[in-house]
Amino acid sequence: MRPRVYVIEDEDSVRESLKALLDAVGWETRAYATAAGFLSAFPERDTTQPQCLVVDIELPGMNGRDLLSELNRREESIPAIVMTGHGDNELESLAAERNAVGYFQKPFNTTELLNTISNVLAQTT
Numbered sequence: 543m544r545p546r547v548y549v550i551e552d553e554d555s556v557r558e559s560l561k562a563l564l565d566a567v568g569w570e571t572r573a574y575a576t577a578a579g580f581l582s583a584f585p586e587r588d589t590t591q592p593q594c595l596v597v598d599i600e601l602p603g604m605n606g607r608d609l610l611s612e613l614n615r616r617e618e619s620i621p622a623i624v625m626t627g628h629g630d631n632e633l634e635s636l637a638a639e640r641n642a643v644g645y646f647q648k649p650f651n652t653t654e655l656l657n658t659i660s661n662v663l664a665q666t667t
Contacts, residue, residue: 543590543591544568544569544570544591545569545570545591545592545593545594545663545666546569546570546571546572546591546592546593547564547569547570547571547572547593547594547595547596547659547663548571548572548573548574548580548584548593548594548595548596548597548620549561549564549571549572549573549574549596549597550573550574550575550576550577550579550580550595550596550597550598550601550606550609551573551574551575551596551597551598551601551625552575552576552598552600552601552602553598554575556598556648557573557574557575558573560573560596561573563652563656564659567656569659569663576601576602576603576604577597577601577603577604577605577606577608577609577612578603578604580595580609581604581609581612584618592663592664592666593620593621593663593666594620594621594622594623594643594659594662594663594666595613595620595621595622595623596622596623596625596655596659597609597610597622597623597624597625598624598625598626598627599624599625599626599628600626600627600628606624606626610622610624610642621643621662621665621666622642622643622644623642623643623644623645623646623655623658623659623662624642624644624645624646625645625646625647625648625650625655626646626647626648627647627648643658643662644658644659644662646658
């Protein structure tokens with residue numbers, strides 16, 4: 543069973559590029575433009591499959607911070623990697639408080655992102 547990576551990113555070009563990159567690595571990638579779209583599909587996940595979430599903090603509607611809070615409220619333990627184009631120390635601290643396992647400011651180094659995802663997926667098996 544291939545590891546699954548959920549990508550939640552509202553910018554089409556970024557979302558499509560990330561999906562193509564992650565698919566090329568061999569991971570099963572599911573991409574969403576909104577947190578609501580992700581949440582509506584998330585209950586269908588296979589809990590035996592290694593998985594993680596890559597989420598943009600600034601999303602329309604429910605933002606990434608609120609999504610992580612909602613997942614914590616639901617006691618979902620999916621590891622989350624946060625990305626943002628408007629990062630600062632406060633935002634990084636907030637992401638950590640909501641149990642994010644990685645934090646990337648755009649533009650980010652794709653090799654570092656892939657390494658972080660790979661490490662997270664290895665720990666969820």
